[in-house]
Amino acid sequence: MGQTIRWKSRAELAASGLQPFTFPWPPPASGLYGIPGDIAELFAEAYAAGARVHTNSWGAPLAGEYSQNARAVDAFTWEHPDMLVLFAAGNDGEDVDSDGQIDRDSMGSPGTAKNCLTVGATENDRPAGSDPAPGLDRNWSDWSSYPKLGAAGHVSDNTDGMAAFSSRGPTDDLRIKPDVVAPGTNVLSLLSSVYDGDGEPLWGRLPEGHPLRDKYCWSGGTSMATPLVAGAAALVRQRLADAGHVEDGRRPSGALLKALLVNGAVPIPGQYPGEVPAGPNPVSGFGRIDVGAAVGPDSRVGFADSPAHAVATGEIRAFRVAASGTQLKATLVWTDAPSLEGLGGLVNELYLQVETPSGEVRNWDANPVTRVTNNVQQIIVDDPEPGVYTFRVRGVSVTSHAPGAAPAGDLRQDFALVVAGAAPEAGDGGALWAMDPATAAG
Known part of the structure; x- marks a missing residue:
């Protein structure tokens, strides 16, 4: 003021x-x-x-x-x-x-x-x-x-x-x-x-x-x-x-807090035709905040937020979960390096995909994997078929090593991935549980 x-x-x-x-x-x-x-x-x-x-x-x-x-x-x-x-x-x-x-x-x-x-x-x-x-x-x-x-x-x-x-x-x-x-x-x-x-x-x-x-x-x-x-x-x-997920040092990351809030947000339809476009948009973003949906006792949310999960260019982290509700919703967020003033744009580029139990691959947006514009990405699967879904975080181009990533020989970018409406592949899990990657393929 x-x-x-x-x-x-x-x-x-x-x-x-x-x-x-x-x-x-x-x-x-x-x-x-x-x-x-x-x-x-x-x-x-x-x-x-x-x-x-x-x-x-x-x-x-x-x-x-x-x-x-x-x-x-x-x-x-x-x-x-x-x-x-x-x-x-x-x-x-x-x-x-x-x-x-x-x-x-x-x-x-x-x-x-x-x-x-x-x-x-x-x-x-x-x-x-x-x-x-x-x-x-x-x-x-x-x-x-x-x-x-x-x-x-x-x-x-x-x-x-x-x-x-x-x-x-x-x-x-x-x-x-x-x-x-x-x-x-x-x-x-x-x-x-x-x-x-x-x-x-x-x-x-x-x-x-x-x-x-x-x-x-x-x-x-x-x-x-x-x-x-x-x-x-x-x-x-x-x-x-x-829930025991706050540690000394650099976790939870700001990216995880942001991902949980964005993932729990509820899309708003608008109050007159044309006011709010469908999907993530430049009017209401990813929707209206809903803390209960983000981390409530009935939300069944899994997340990844480990420095060891960071990806390099050409690398993939894959997380396997079982659908456990009427909607499967995942949000990827990473803390990117600062860009040139007046220019903006991403420095490190990641991309979110999901493979359904039947083998269909869905991308976060309509752009090709090689064209990344947003460091907040989301995939929603309504009425998911029973079975295991594989969410992949792809390192498209990583040119600066993130301070939040584990030290490594390659340049890596850490990230936060949140999945709601899911359970671990091999069990029920809790309402809020940490995911570990199933594979780390090149």
């Missing part, structure tokens, strides 16, 4: 031996200032204090660009693979051509980073007539920015619909962003104890006499959705700890 300040005049700066850092001068009185030139300093301080989940509700409207800050996120997580960094997607969704559809290519940065978990916003469940009344109690079409969005209805009456302002992808290098979405309209947020009470805070106060009026207020934005997902990430990490 920005703070109101008084900037020194040019004369005062000169008297102190300083120069204006922006033009025109002075900058606006209210804004987000004090971010260090190298944002790795933010993450390093938290990491040194023991934090392994870092949430950020800020960014710049760079329309999908892989910026210096995005590169800094990737560089830090590359060197600290047990840290999960989250960023808000931004609130720059627009309908410039007034066709009733929110335009693409508005993703904020550093949310364009490859390794962060980027969060967009859905509507919350606070319709008109709720008790207490929502702070922003109107339709999207009443908002001056969205006059043609009548089909979207109220700003918080459909959790299967997107918040119109939520920034859309893809990134300039054609990766899917956001990764996931969460409620971001009419969310109750903490009210600062030093707020002077002059005017309505954010999206408005709770009613007079409400016991939480002095402590909470209404708010909205991907800045609200992101900390909700950060809380979910902390719950996932705690679930891994309770």
